[in-house]
Each structure stands twice: as C-alpha cells, then as structure tokens.
Amino acid sequence: MKQTLRDLAEKLGCHLLGDGSITVSSVSSLQSATSESLVFVEDAQHLDTALRSSAGAVIAGDFATGSAPKPILISPQPRLTFARAARLLRDPERDRAIHPSAIVSISAEIGRNVAIGAHAILGEHVRIGDETTIGAGSVIGGDAGAEVKIGSHCRIDPNVTIYPGTTLGDRVIVQAGAVLGSEGFGYVRDSQTGHYEQFPQIGRLVIEDDVEIGANSTIDRGALDETRIRRGTKIDNLVHIGHNVEIGEDVVIAAQTGLSGSAVVENNVIIGGQVGIADHVRIEAGAILGAQSGIPTKKIIRGKGVVFWGTPARPIREYLKELAFLSRSAKERD
Secondary structure, eight states: OOEEHHHHHHHHTOEEESOTTOEEOEEOOSTTOOTTEEEEOSSGGGHHHHHHSSOSEEEEOGGGOSOOSSOEEEOSSHHHHHHHHHHHHSOOOOOOOBOTTOEEOTTOEEOTTOEEOTTOEEOBTEEEOTTOEEOTTOEESBSSSSOEEEOTTOEEOTTOEEOTTEEEOTTOEEOTTOEEEEOOOOEEEOTTTOOEEEOOOOOEEEEOTTOEEOTTOEEEOOSSSEEEEOTTOEEOTTOEEOTTOEEOTTOEEOTTOEEOTTOEEOTTOEEOTTOEEOTTOEEOTTOEEOTTOEEOTTOEEOOTTOEEETTTTEEHHHHHHHHHHHHHHHHHHO
C-alpha cells in the first residue's frame, strides 16, 4: 500500500527531511531495499550505508540531522517507528467474505466486515467483533457450553482451536495451531487404589487486548475460576500456560517455556526460552528469567531489572560466581 513520506511522517510523528512527495510501499533490510523501500538505522555508524542503499527513504535518530542524498524520517526510536511503518504499509485485507465451506451456527453473532476462512467452524454462543479474521480450519466454541467472545480487529490464523468459556479482547493475534481454553492438567489421587481422577476443569480463559500468541502454543482454562493473560503480553511459539495462571501486562515469553498451574507473572517480566516454572510460583514485576532457568514450587522471584539464571534460578552474578568456583575447584583437583 503506497504512501507518501509526508503522510507517513505525520502518522508516525516523525520530522521529515527531504522530499515528502516520494512514495514508499514496503519496509526492508538494507541489503534487499528497492526505490520503494523504507529502511532504518539506530546509530550513526550505519547511516552512510543506509544512505548509499537503494532504499527510497531512511528512518534514523537525531544523529542524522543535516543534508542527505535521500529523505530521512527522524525518530527518537527508529526501530519502533520502523515496526509501526511496516503495519501502515501492509496491504489491507482484500477478501472479507465468509467462505462457502465455513460452518457458522445460527446462534453465532458476527460483526461487521468479518472474514471467515474455508472449513472454519463457529459453534453455538460465539460472538465475533468487527474487522476480525478467522483462518481456515479453525474451530471456535462448540455445540453446547459457555460462549466464546472474540473482540474487534483480531487475527485468528488457520487451525486454531478456541474452547467454550474463552474471551479474547481487541486486536488479539493467535497464530496457527494454537489451542486456547483446553482442560488443565489437574488430577486427584485415590489413596486407596492409587488411581487418578480429574479435578474439575470448568473455569474460564480471559485474554485481554493486544495480546499475541505464537504458533502451536496452548493455554488452559481455569480449574474453577479463570486463567488470565493481561493487556499487551507477547507469547512465542510452543509455549504452554497451565490452569489458573495469571500473567500481567507487557510480559514477553519466549519459545518452549512452560508455566504450571496457579503461577503468577507480574507486569513487564521477560521470560527466556525453555524456562520451566512450577506451580504457585510468583515472578514479581520487571524480573528477567534467562533461558532454561528453573523455578521450583512456591518460589518468589523478586528484582526489577535483575537477570535470574540456572536451576533453581538465582541472580546471574551469584550463579556465575558459583560456576567460577566450581571451575577453580575442578582445576585444583586435576
């Protein structure tokens, strides 16, 4: 979708240097740029390379002020502005129809300009907000049970399953193969027979606005109450979130991480890949868990901006000191 640099600068809140009538249609790397591409640099070291590239224009910081051979959009956060520009330049949805092979229950409530892909199934008590897209082969709700609510401007990719009792806010993105609202892993052991029987898994799953969920991730509904993912959280591919988990705002969770039941993750936490979090753990606001860390049951992780690493996880400085001590001890034995 072509836009003039003048229009882009106004929408992005940038100061434009150069010809505002030039149009761009996409974003790209420096290496693959064309005359209609927009690129970005975050430091003066790479500015000359960007200006010599084939790009039509460059997003850069205040270090780029002055005359230049091509237009520059000045931004205090070039990478963030580049990401926002990419969304503005993305081609709009062209086909907003309901595919003839889709199965939509007569009780479903469908908003304005909703797209539903081939072989998707929308069961009883499903409500879909305006401008939302449901991908091919997705299954939303069921023939009976609690309703499913999906807000406006959401993107549900192909082959997503959303169980009854699930609520999604606005602008939620769910990538292919994700499963939302499935039964949690909760069992009661019969002390006489040694057999296990399932504890009721009849709660809800609530996903707030602007959450993004990666491909093949799974989020269980609450056992008796709810599992909740708060506004702005970003979840990578292949993440599992158990029943009754509470995740705060603007949390980032990398791939192959698992959170056991009733864990609490507060706002602005960063969780690396393959982290294991046991049940009833609390990760307080702003903590950072390094890749492959392990958090044992009922542990509290506290420290805004502090990196924790290892199993059991502890502050990285402490962990590295332990590793250094072990290394010295091994050398002394040798």
